[in-house]
Amino acid sequence: MMRKKKIPIRKCVGCGQSKAKKELIRVVKNQQEQIFLDITGKANGRGVYICNNVDCLNKAKKSKAINRSFKCDVPNEVFDKLEMEIEDNG
Numbered sequence: 836m837m838r839k840k841k842i843p844i845r846k847c848v849g850c851g852q853s854k855a856k857k858e859l860i861r862v863v864k865n866q867q868e869q870i871f872l873d874i875t876g877k878a879n880g881r882g883v884y885i886c887n888n889v890d891c892l893n894k895a896k897k898s899k900a901i902n903r904s905f906k907c908d909v910p911n912e913v914f915d916k917l918e919m920e921i922e923d924n925g
């Protein structure tokens with residue numbers, strides 16, 4: 836029998852593709868209604884995931900997918916930080 840490691844899969848809010856969780860950037864809204872990038876992937880709260888990819892970020896911005904997931908407005912600085920994070924890694 837083959838031993839397969841279970842890889843957590845999450846869906847990108849930009850392109851809608853399902854990918855390995857560790858390939859995606861997590862954005863979290865916590866109980867204090869703060870929205871921030873969760874680099875560790877371990878912060879408590881509701882999370883959305885996005886590819887490490889400017890295209891996906893732009894799509895998510897345009898479609899307001901993160902706003903809809905969190906049911907609130909996402910501050911521009913969150914998008915700025917995402918942009919920085921994506922550029923750093925790219």
Ligand SMILES: [Zn+2]
Pocket residue numbers: 847848849850851852885886888891
């Ligand atoms: Zn994507």
